[in-house]
Amino acid sequence: MKLNLKIKNKKTSGSAENKDEEQDSNDEDNDFGDALETFLSAIESQSYIEICAPNPNTTTSNLKYNTAELPLQASLRGENPDKQIYNLSLQSERENKFLRFFAKEGMLNFEGGEGHAMGGVLVQRYDDDNCTCMADKNDDAEECSSSNSSAITMYNTRFKVYLSVNEWGMFFGSKEKTPLYVKSLGNLVADVDETVLSEEDKEHFKTQGYVILKNAIPTKYVNAARKNVNWQIGNNGNVDVKKFPVPLRCNIFNHSPILWSALNILLGPGNVPLWQDMWDKDAVGFQLPIRFPNPPYNGEFRPDAYQRLYQRPGPRSWHVDNPKEKCPFNILVGVALSDQLEDGSGCTYVYPGKHTSEELKEYKEKCIGTDREFFENSENKPDMGEAVPVLLGMGDVVLAHASLPHSASANVSGDVRYQIFFRVKHAKFGEVKKDWMEDPMKCFVV
Numbered sequence: 051m052k053l054n055l056k057i058k059n060k061k062t063s064g065s066a067e068n069k070d071e072e073q074d075s076n077d078e079d080n081d082f083g084d085a086l087e088t089f090l091s092a093i094e095s096q097s098y099i100e101i102c103a104p105n106p107n108t109t110t111s112n113l114k115y116n117t118a119e120l121p122l123q124a125s126l127r128g129e130n131p132d133k134q135i136y137n138l139s140l141q142s143e144r145e146n147k148f149l150r151f152f153a154k155e156g157m158l159n160f161e162g163g164e165g166h167a168m169g170g171v172l173v174q175r176y177d178d179d180n181c182t183c184m185a186d187k188n189d190d191a192e193e194c195s196s197s198n199s200s201a202i203t204m205y206n207t208r209f210k211v212y213l214s215v216n217e218w219g220m221f222f223g224s225k226e227k228t229p230l231y232v233k234s235l236g237n238l239v240a241d242v243d244e245t246v247l248s249e250e251d252k253e254h255f256k257t258q259g260y261v262i263l264k265n266a267i268p269t270k271y272v273n274a275a276r277k278n279v280n281w282q283i284g285n286n287g288n289v290d291v292k293k294f295p296v297p298l299r300c301n302i303f304n305h306s307p308i309l310w311s312a313l314n315i316l317l318g319p320g321n322v323p324l325w326q327d328m329w330d331k332d333a334v335g336f337q338l339p340i341r342f343p344n345p346p347y348n349g350e351f352r353p354d355a356y357q358r359l360y361q362r363p364g365p366r367s368w369h370v371d372n373p374k375e376k377c378p379f380n381i382l383v384g385v386a387l388s389d390q391l392e393d394g395s396g397c398t399y400v401y402p403g404k405h406t407s408e409e410l411k412e413y414k415e416k417c418i419g420t421d422r423e424f425f426e427n428s429e430n431k432p433d434m435g436e437a438v439p440v441l442l443g444m445g446d447v448v449l450a451h452a453s454l455p456h457s458a459s460a461n462v463s464g465d466v467r468y469q470i471f472f473r474v475k476h477a478k479f480g481e482v483k484k485d486w487m488e489d490p491m492k493c494f495v496v
Contacts, residue, residue, distance in 0.1 A: 125139045172205040204230060241307070256496050
């Protein structure tokens with residue numbers, strides 16, 4: 051649905067030359083472009099925008115604009131073109147929630163739910179002298195000058211407040227008419243690079259069940275993740291996955307070009323869901339396991355003691371995630387936030403090629419309807435042979451088939467093992483999981 055705003059220009063005094071000078075002056079004040087056109091284009095293309103408002107506290111702040119901290123996607127839920135009132139929704143890309151007005155004046159917040167709308171919103175070009183927005187949805191719309199095309203106003207006709215942004219990047223309702231500047235962010239996910247996986251990589255994933263991506267996560271995201279984890283450990287003594295920032299999760303998963311490309315190559319373009327909300331387990335699950343070094347041998351710091359404590363995972367030390375379900379997800383994504391370049395560094399071990407084995411299929415069929423004690427008992431597991439360490443450098447990623455048996459290992463190094471795991475489901479998971487046991491490679495296009 052398109053926004054068919056009927057904007058009319060009032061005649062203003064002055065020569066054409068003066069008008070040109072006035073427009074040039076306006077263009078120098080900001081570099082946002084035509085806010086209304088950007089806003090309408092974003093709705094039609096379902097791309098993302100950033101909304102800014104002038105900062106009134108420039109005397110105490112270097113910020114010229116207050117910028118909403120969350121990239122937004124605007125959608126049209128209904129319209130009344132004759133009165134220029136539109137039922138809009140603004141959805142946060144990072145939190146997967148919708149901006150809602152509440153009855154108390156000035157109260158706005160992002161709420162969960164599907165398709166929440168802001169109610170009747172009058173969207174007009176901003177003009178400080180000539181633009182008067184409607185005070186009630188039953189009134190006739192006022193004509194609005196377009197002398198300042200770089201800004202718009204958004205007026206909620208029910209609560210009679212303008213949308214604005216405060217210095218903390220939060221939206222609020224204001225009685226004062228507030229110009230909003232709109233910047234297009236385009237598509238927030240990385241483009242798919244088909245060269246990220248070679249034919250050998252694709253074949254290795256198909257036959258061995260996993261593939262390693264070198265330097266897949268940008269250093270800035272790795273450092274930000276380590277900083278958050280270390281801060282939590284230093285202040286709380288442990289790591290709470292709920293306190294790992296949602297925007298950072300999105301950046302790592304959605305905005306790492308190599309990782310995003312590899313996932314789309316394996317599952318097919320358009321079949322990889324965005325990582326959105328921390329509770330959105332239906333699409334992409336999130337885990338943050340930190341493995342500290344093993345305790346010293348008998349309380350003594352003896353160099354040889356670490357190696358004597360360390361043992362490789364055995365042929366029955368493996369597990370598969372949630373074996374009670376035939377197909378809990380499709381790809382396990384392991385992101386290394388620290389170097390795991392040798393045995394004993396707490397690295398993950400895998401059992402290559404066993405994701406399609408008949409032994410695994412029979413084991414999973416036995417697990418259905420059983421309790422945890424059954425499927426964790428090594429005596430009930432088939433022999434999967436020798437485990438292989440997945441050796442990763444900081445910023446590397448391993449993509450493993452969800453049915454590939456794998457195991458944790460002891461950390462006998464002197465460093466903490468930092469790791470993130472995403473569990474990814476195909477966008478059409480309900481369809482592809484039906485024959486997962488019979489054809490574990492069905493949802494993959496390699």
